[in-house]
Amino acid sequence: MLKLMRAIICFLSYSGNTEEVAELIKEQLVASGYIVDMYMIGFGVVPDLSTYDKLFFGTFTWDRGSTPDEMKDFVREIGYKPDNVYVFGSGDTQFGGNDLFCGAVDKLRKFYNSTYEGLKIEQSPRGSQEKTVTNWIEGVLKNGKSKNIRT
Known part of the structure; x- marks a missing residue:
């Protein structure tokens, strides 16, 4: 009997940009045969995250490279460090330049010891950045290594 793969996308979004990325990720996963649940943080x-094969955590970056408090609360609520976490996020280089761009993605990846690089999207994933999301998901599903992906 073939086991259906399950994924959950847990995301925090104020402006809607991170939510748009989450929706694109969901579309790709569903097209690849995954059963996908969405959870808006807060x-x-x-x-129960232990019931999923892949966990996707999405956040925007706040206050010059910081992780939003709601995401920190979510991490505390989980109470353990799953090893199947993939991190994505949206950001804006006008607030701190490239050094601080999507800093929350880097911090979450490091905290979860994620072996796959984070997806970093400048504001909205519309236009050419949609392909960036697609390429990232294809890499995650192949479980290969990548560099930080951003446009």
Whole structure:
């Protein structure tokens, strides 16, 4: 019997940019045969993450490279460090330049010891950045190594 693969996308979004990335990731995963759940951080009880094959955590970057408090609370609520975490996020280089761009993605990756590089999107994933999201997901599904991906 073939086991269906399950993924969850847990994301934090104020402006809608990170949510747009999450939706694109969902589309790609569903097209690849995954059962996908979405969880907007800060709304409702944190799901049991141990029931998923892949965990996608998405956040924007706040205050010159910082991780938003709601994401920190989410991490505390999980209470353990799963080893199947993939991190993505949106940011804006006008607030701190390249050095601080999507700093929350880097911090979450490091915290979870994620073996796959984070996806970093400048503001909205529309246009050419949609292909960046697609390429990242294809890499995650192949479980290969990559460099930080951003446009």
